Amino acid sequence: xxxxxxxxxxxxxxxxxxxxxxxxxxxxxxxxxxxxxxxxxxxxxxxxxxxxxxxxxxxxxxxxxxxxxxxxxxxxxxxxxxxxxxxxxxxxxxxxxxxxxxxxxxxxxxxxxxxxxxxxxxxxxxxxxxxxxxxxxxxxxxxxxxxxxxxxxxxxxxxxxxxxxxxxxxxxxxxxxxxxxxxxxxxxxxxxxxxxxxxxxxxxxxxxxxxxxxxxxxxxxxxxxxxxxxxxxxxxxxxxxxxxxxxxxxxxxxxxxxxxxxxxxxxxxxxxxxxxxxxxxxxxxxxxxxxxxxxxxxxxxxxxxxxxxxxxxxxxxxxxxxxxxxxxxxxxxxxxxxx
Numbered sequence: 001x002x003x004x005x006x007x008x009x010x011x012x013x014x015x016x017x018x019x020x021x022x023x024x025x026x027x028x029x030x031x032x033x034x035x036x037x038x039x040x041x042x043x044x045x046x047x048x049x050x051x052x053x054x055x056x057x058x059x060x061x062x063x064x065x066x067x068x069x070x071x072x073x074x075x076x077x078x079x080x081x082x083x084x085x086x087x088x089x090x091x092x093x094x095x096x097x098x099x100x101x102x103x104x105x106x107x108x109x110x111x112x113x114x115x116x117x118x119x120x121x122x123x124x125x126x127x128x129x130x131x132x133x134x135x136x137x138x139x140x141x142x143x144x145x146x147x148x149x150x151x152x153x154x155x156x157x158x159x160x161x162x163x164x165x166x167x168x169x170x171x172x173x174x175x176x177x178x179x180x181x182x183x184x185x186x187x188x189x190x191x192x193x194x195x196x197x198x199x200x201x202x203x204x205x206x207x208x209x210x211x212x213x214x215x216x217x218x219x220x221x222x223x224x225x226x227x228x229x230x231x232x233x234x235x236x237x238x239x240x241x242x243x244x245x246x247x248x249x250x251x252x253x254x255x256x257x258x259x260x261x262x263x264x265x266x267x268x269x270x271x272x273x274x275x276x277x278x279x280x281x282x283x284x285x286x287x288x289x290x291x292x293x294x295x296x297x298x299x300x301x302x303x304x305x306x307x308x309x310x311x312x313x314x315x316x317x318x319x320x321x322x323x324x325x326x327x328x329x330x331x332x333x334x335x336x337x338x339x
Contacts, residue, residue, distance in 0.1 A: 016330035023324025027094075030320060034313040036101045040303055041317035042094035043102065043170055047187065048194075048298030049325045050088055052291070052333075055195020056081030057138045058159050058188070064145035064152040069213045075146070077199040077206075082138035084329040089131045091325050095170060096124045102306070105176050123169065130166045133158065163188045174305035177243045182232055189225045190297050193265075196221045197290035202333075204284050212278035218286065219272035226266055247305070255304045261296035268293075295322050 030038030060078030063071040100106045105118050116122055137155050145152035164184025172183045180186075200214045208214065236244040251259050268286050276282050295318070303314055 013331060013334050013336075016327040016334065018327075019323040020327030020331070023320045023322070023327060026316065026320025027324060030313065030317040034310060034317065035098070036306075037309050037313040038317040038321075039094050039098035039101050040174075040306055040309065041299075041314055042091065042098075042321045044299040044302045044318055045295065045321035045325050046088070046091040046095065046298070047171055047190075047302055048295035049091065049322065049329060051191045051194025051294050052198045052329055053082045053084040053088065053138065053195075054134055054159075054163070055191035055193070056199055057085070057134060057142060057195070058156065058163075058192055059195045059199060060142050061137075061145060061152045061156040061159065064142075065149035069210055070217055073203050073208050073210065073214060074196075074199045074217070077202040078195070079143060080202055080333055081195065081198050082142060084332040085131075085135045085138045087325060087328045087332060088134065089128075090328065091321075092127050092131055092170075096127045099123060103173055103176075105173060126165070126169060130162050133162055160188060163191065171302045171305075174302055175243075175247055178247045178305070179244070180232055180236075182228065182235075186228050186232060187301065189221075189228045190294055193221045193225050194291055194294040197287040197294075200287040201284060201291075204280055204287070211280050211283050215272055215278045215283050215286075218283070218290070219269060222265065222269035222272065222290075226269060251300060251304045255300065258296055258300045258304060261293060262300045265290065265293050265297070 027038060027042070030041070056078040060075055060082065063075045063078070095102065099120060106120060108118075109115070110118050137159065141148075141151055141155045145155070164187075167184040167187040171187065172178065172180065196217055200218060203214060204211060233248070236248060268290055271277050271282075271286055277286060299314075299318055303309060303318075
């Protein structure tokens with residue numbers, strides 16, 4: 001990141017250290033006073049923050065086989081953003097180790113394959129395998145993909161399948177009676193949207209020469225995200241199945257603020273219609289807002305499925321988890337010294 005001065009990077013790293021410290025202290029207090037709310041918030045922050053390294057990985061694998069201005073401007077930054085992949089190994093631990101506080105199925109007996117799949121050691125091993133796979137792809141495959149398009153395609157398939165399974169394990173299973181075959185794609189859409197936003201921010205900071213092209217990619221990603229959410233809602237509405245309807249009803253009735261925040265993502269898509277959004281500052285605001293809205297969607301997909309949570313405790317724990325996770329990601333992405 002040669003365009004970023006050492007002084008600016010040093011200041012940003014100092015802020016990241018402060019955020020990490022405050023977040024860790026807040027999480028420690030939360031685990032003592034409200035362990036269930038805090039652990040659930042950790043899972044929600046994982047779903048929201050994973051878009052930076054994991055979405056960047058998916059973006060890099062998708063861009064590698066094609067040519068053009070978008071690849072030239074963003075692919076190098078997918079390498080930078082995906083450096084934060086080890087953070088996911090830390091963020092996933094509270095949800096795996098504290099699964100008994102979060103997931104209803106942990107206290108139910110199941111036999112056969114269902115029992116094996118929902119067995120706690122199996123759940124932990126799968127979670128670690130997901131993160132290990134993503135880290136391996138980011139570490140060894142992604143840097144080679146410009147000269148290995150076949151490997152990029154296979155890696156992208158592995159990411160899509162593993163992300164879908166992780167979404168079912170970590171988020172959808174919080175509502176065990178809710179079933180959605182495209183739930184994994186919903187999270188994948190969010191990951192891609194956040195990954196694109198993160199790489200656009202990095203590219204803008206580095207002084208990209210064609211921000212209008214990046215605006216088009218952000219617009220397309222936001223439209224794809226809207227489409228996926230609309231398709232699930234349409235299927236639920238058409239099927240009129242009580243459990244699926246209840247999933248949306250709970251979010252609208254009990255979590256209206258989160259629902260409105262998630263819906264605000266549509267305004268980012270609308271804003272990209274206007275010429276002003278191709279300028280650097282407005283585009284940076286839209287990309288930064290997309291990253292923040294990703295945290296809201298992580299909570300919307302997960303926290304809203306749990307009953308008995310304290311809104312204040314969950315909200316404070318979410319802020320602490322986001323500060324800790326965001327600080328860790330920033331420390332791995334920001335340069336340590338001048339180029």
